[in-house]
Amino acid sequence: MTVPAQVKSAYYNTYGGHPPQTDLLTDRAIVTEAYTVIPKGVLRDIVTSVFPEFTDTRAWVLNRPVAGGPTTFSQVIVEIAPGGGAAKPEPQAGVSSFLFVVGGALTLTLDGEEHVLDEGGFAFVPPNAVWSLKNNESEIVTFHWIRKRYEALDYVPAPKAVVGNEKDIEPGHMPDTDGKWRTTRMLDPQDLAYDFGVNIVTFEPGASIPFAETHVMEHGLYVLEGKAVYRLNDDWVEVEAGDYMALRAFCPQACYAGGPSNFRYLLYKDQNRQITL
Numbered sequence: 001m002t003v004p005a006q007v008k009s010a011y012y013n014t015y016g017g018h019p020p021q022t023d024l025l026t027d028r029a030i031v032t033e034a035y036t037v038i039p040k041g042v043l044r045d046i047v048t049s050v051f052p053e054f055t056d057t058r059a060w061v062l063n064r065p066v067a068g069g070p071t072t073f074s075q076v077i078v079e080i081a082p083g084g085g086a087a088k089p090e091p092q093a094g095v096s097s098f099l100f101v102v103g104g105a106l107t108l109t110l111d112g113e114e115h116v117l118d119e120g121g122f123a124f125v126p127p128n129a130v131w132s133l134k135n136n137e138s139e140i141v142t143f144h145w146i147r148k149r150y151e152a153l154d155y156v157p158a159p160k161a162v163v164g165n166e167k168d169i170e171p172g173h174m175p176d177t178d179g180k181w182r183t184t185r186m187l188d189p190q191d192l193a194y195d196f197g198v199n200i201v202t203f204e205p206g207a208s209i210p211f212a213e214t215h216v217m218e219h220g221l222y223v224l225e226g227k228a229v230y231r232l233n234d235d236w237v238e239v240e241a242g243d244y245m246a247l248r249a250f251c252p253q254a255c256y257a258g259g260p261s262n263f264r265y266l267l268y269k270d271q272n273r274q275i276t277l
Contacts, residue, residue: 008103010119010225012040012224013102014242015242016045028237028238033068034247034248034251035232035253037232037239039239039242040242049061052091053087053088053089054078054089055086056083056085057079057084057085058079059145060076061075061076062075062076062222063220068248070247071218071248073148075144075145075147075220075246077145081140082136087132089131090131093127094149095127095148096147096149098122098123098124098144098186098198100121100143101122101143102142104139105136106118106135106141107133108125108133108163109132109133110123110131110161111129115163117165120165121164121165122165122186123163124161124163124186124198125161126160126161144222146198148270156192166186166200169186181201181207183202184199184201185197186198192272194272195273196272197268199267200224200265201267202263202264203263205258205260206256207256207257209254212253212254214252216250217249217271218248218269220247220267220268221244221245221246221265223244225262226240226259226261226263227263228255228257229255229256230245230253230254230255231253231254232247232252232253233252
């Protein structure tokens, strides 16, 4: 498939190509039993996936459930060329999805209603919904697709679809940070119908997580803008726009924003469910 150039965006969305033979072999990729770092430089043409449900589409798988890593979700970057898409994107029953557009415009038809998601647009797709995706524009559309098998509760109604744009949501300020650490919550964390959350976290230059968070929630963390230094387990890791981190449960984590602009990332976490024994 010949893919047009990526759309310019406030969020990092430039992938593909192939490095020259003069490049060094080493990069910033790290795989441990506590965390994985996938730097943007490894998201090349030769590591794309083709999903049989889609046409004129390629994808980069950032996370899948594997032993020693996060096990609750998958996350992929999807590029759909003009005219491409999927009549039935989800191949499995009982799986919910979250879509977040980082470039271009995506047409989502969900339970008979059409929505156009442009840059910053998002959608939560409930399990077993009837939905489709199409690129009706002249440029490619790039989006993140997070999938999780839904954990139903007998006494809580099934989750409702949510469609919006992160730019229209007022972020919440973290306590005692003078607003320099903010969280934009695209799903209501107090609604038990949702068994995961997707947030955008923003740090102004110099702001930090001033302690090593060590908790049960798994994370998928994609850097949308800026750069920072992350403390993961016992390691200090530099990350920048386009990099991805997958953190298993209880991986100690902290960071400080280290660049001249805001550091922003898209964050998945599992939540609102009892531990299964």
